[in-house]
Amino acid sequence: xxxxxxxxxxxxxxxxxxxxxxxxxxxxxxxxxxxxxxxxxxxxxxxxxxxxxxxxxxxxxxxxxxxxxxxxxxxxxxxxxxxxxxxxxxxxxxxxxxxxxxxxxxxxxxxxxxxxxxxxxxxxxxxxxxxxxxxxxxxxxxxxxxxxxxxxxxxxxxxxxxxxxxxxxxxxxxxxxxxxxxxxxxxxxxxxxxxxxxxxxxxxxxxxxxxxxxxxxxxxxxxxxxxxxxxxxxxxxxxxxxxxxxxxxxxxxxxxxxxxxxxxxxxxxxxxxxxxxxxxxxxxxxxxxxxxxxxxxxxxxxxxxxxxxxxxxxxxxxxxxxxxxxxxxxxxxxxxxxxxxxxxxxxxxxxxxxxxxxxxxxxxxxxxxxx
Amino acid sequence: xxxxxxxxxxxxxxxxxxxxxxxxxxxxxxxxxxxxxxxxxxxxxxxxxxxxxxxxxxxxxxxxxxxxxxxxxxxxxxxxxxxxxxxxxxxxxxxxxxxxxxxxxxxxxxxxxxxxxxxxxxxxxxxxxxxxxxxxxxxxxxxxxxxxxxxxxxxxxxxxxxxxxxxxxxxxxxxxxxxxxxxxxxxxxxxxxxxxxxxxxxxxxxxxxxxxx
Numbered sequence: 376x377x378x379x380x381x382x383x384x385x386x387x388x389x390x391x392x393x394x395x396x397x398x399x400x401x402x403x404x405x406x407x408x409x410x411x412x413x414x415x416x417x418x419x420x421x422x423x424x425x426x427x428x429x430x431x432x433x434x435x436x437x438x439x440x441x442x443x444x445x446x447x448x449x450x451x452x453x454x455x456x457x458x459x460x461x462x463x464x465x466x467x468x469x470x471x472x473x474x475x476x477x478x479x480x481x482x483x484x485x486x487x488x489x490x491x492x493x494x495x496x497x498x499x500x501x502x503x504x505x506x507x508x509x510x511x512x513x514x515x516x517x518x519x520x521x522x523x524x525x526x527x528x529x530x531x532x533x534x535x536x537x538x539x540x541x542x543x544x545x546x547x548x549x550x551x552x553x554x555x556x557x558x559x560x561x562x563x564x565x566x567x568x569x570x571x572x573x574x575x576x577x578x579x580x581x582x583x584x585x586x587x588x589x590x591x592x593x594x595x596x597x598x599x600x601x602x603x604x605x606x607x608x609x610x611x612x613x614x615x616x617x618x619x620x621x622x623x624x625x626x627x628x629x630x631x632x633x634x635x636x637x638x639x640x641x642x643x644x645x646x647x648x649x650x651x652x653x654x655x656x657x658x659x660x661x662x663x664x665x666x667x668x669x670x671x672x673x674x675x676x677x678x679x680x681x682x683x684x685x686x687x688x689x690x691x692x693x694x695x696x697x698x699x700x701x702x703x704x705x706x707x708x709x710x711x712x713x714x715x716x717x718x719x720x721x722x723x724x725x726x727x728x729x730x731x732x733x734x735x736x737x738x739x740x741x742x743x744x745x746x
Numbered sequence: 747x748x749x750x751x752x753x754x755x756x757x758x759x760x761x762x763x764x765x766x767x768x769x770x771x772x773x774x775x776x777x778x779x780x781x782x783x784x785x786x787x788x789x790x791x792x793x794x795x796x797x798x799x800x801x802x803x804x805x806x807x808x809x810x811x812x813x814x815x816x817x818x819x820x821x822x823x824x825x826x827x828x829x830x831x832x833x834x835x836x837x838x839x840x841x842x843x844x845x846x847x848x849x850x851x852x853x854x855x856x857x858x859x860x861x862x863x864x865x866x867x868x869x870x871x872x873x874x875x876x877x878x879x880x881x882x883x884x885x886x887x888x889x890x891x892x893x894x895x896x897x898x899x900x901x902x903x904x905x906x907x908x909x910x911x912x913x914x915x916x917x918x919x920x921x922x923x924x925x926x927x928x929x930x931x932x933x934x935x936x937x938x939x940x941x942x943x944x945x946x947x948x949x950x951x952x953x954x955x956x957x958x959x
Binding site: 575599602638 | 757759760763829830833834836837849850851853854872873874875876877878880881882884885888908911912913914918
């Protein structure tokens with residue numbers, strides 16, 4: 376079990392302690408009322424003393440998260456079963472069968488609950504089964520009424536174990552949210568720092584040296600590329616999107632570079648996470664296509680548009696374009712690069728992709744994904 | 747008459763580089779300042795035609811600097827420069843009255859041309875900025891506007907703005923839509939004017955509602 380869950384499980388441990396003490400009270404009343412029916416009434420008192428001592432010892436011991444492990448849980452289970460079994464010599468099998476309550480009635484559920492809280496459903500069910508069988512055998516009640524108590528205990532163990540699963544899950548989610556918030560804040564801090572220094576200097580280097588020939592010019596252009604890459608990295612939209620959806624801008628922004636410009640609205644463009652990934656892959660494919668088929672340094676523009684009924688993403692390049700029918704020809708030759716990865720991908724999302732091109736006028740891919 | 751330019755940037759190296767480029771291109775740099783507050787104070791005396799403004803200043807938000815500059819020198823034109831281009835900041839600045847936006851990574855000739863156009867009253871729309879403005883009109887169309895009418899683009903304006911956002915030059919757009927270069931320019935100008943007007947109306951209404959006037 377994760378250490379961190381000690382925090383969220385603590386109230387459950389307190390509840391067990393409260394239950395154990397309340398059950399002890401009930402037990403004392405029953406023993407006082409029933410001791411004349413016992414085979415050896417006097418022997419009931421030492422057993423009750425053990426029960427009382429154990430109640431407080433174990434409740435105290437469970438307060439410490441370190442001790443909520445199998446040695447103590449097993450001891451708890453065994454001591455409780457010992458008290459339960461002691462009912463046979465103290466009360467006598469005849470009285471028990473006649474319906475006199477055991478010396479641990481209700482109280483014997485506590486270790487079962489402890490197992491369920493410490494180890495979840497499975498441990499809880501195992502402990503409940505062992506305790507339940509012992510209880511049935513001790514009472515010698517092999518009928519409907521005899522099984523009901525054991526059955527209730529099994530159900531309780533199952534429910535508590537299930538609850539613990541939920542609690543752990545909730546705690547994990549909370550922890551992730553906290554981590555996410557911390558990392559977001561850290562990223563914003565870094566972005567500010569980078570903006571104030573590195574980006575400015577890189578942009579300046581590019582600006583002063585971009586027109587130079589030879590090595591100096593190359594260095595300046597490299598600085599420019601790094602500036603664009605870094606800018607894409609630190610420009611993170613601040614607003615969030617609904618759960619289960621992704622801001623498409625977050626996925627597309629990293630594709631920006633010194634030759635790729637990304638235009639988008641200022642507010643989040645939320646799409647289901649999977650749809651957004653597919654759109655990103657299609658945009659990526661279109662940009663790869665620009666790199667593959669156009670001269671080095673050909674500029675491309677990505678535009679994200681958000682409308683109530685659809686999201687439209689366009690990728691346009693300033694390349695030479697293609698003559699009419701070139702795409703159809705490529706498809707006819709079985710070279711379906713563009714058609715396949717873009718048109719099909721978008722069609723799978725229920726959208727349409729339109730590729731327009733003319734010689735000298737670049738190529739534009741417009742993808743429309745209905746909401 | 748030479749165009750008077752004021753440079754506001756907290757990065758000294760940038761300030762010098764930009765001033766040098768402007769001087770070399772024949773502009774008169776009337777002030778070169780590192781803080782927003784100081785820029786607003788100095789503006790009236792310096793009387794610039796154009797302010798080249800770094801959007802991220804340490805002491806004031808871009809919007810506040812722009813509003814301050816506009817009230818100090820009515821009619822001054824503001825060209826924003828920014829290193830990282832935080833989208834909401836850029837959009838807010840445009841709505842507040844800036845008429846152009848460039849990334850700092852823009853080449854020198856691109857920058858000089860932008861200042862020239864800004865001085866002439868033409869908005870300087872990069873594809874990025876057009877995408878933001880387009881997005882803002884669409885956002886305004888979806889939010890309930892109350893009793894005021896949200897600004898809306900005509901079909902033609904939307905068409906032009908989309909093409910700008912896809913990186914096309916005015917010349918290319920004019921050719922594709924069979925319009926004159928001037929008409930394309932007017933359409934772009936209108937998209938910006940409507941948005942800024944709407945923003946001023948909203949601002950006034952906000953002030954009146956809060957009883958702050």
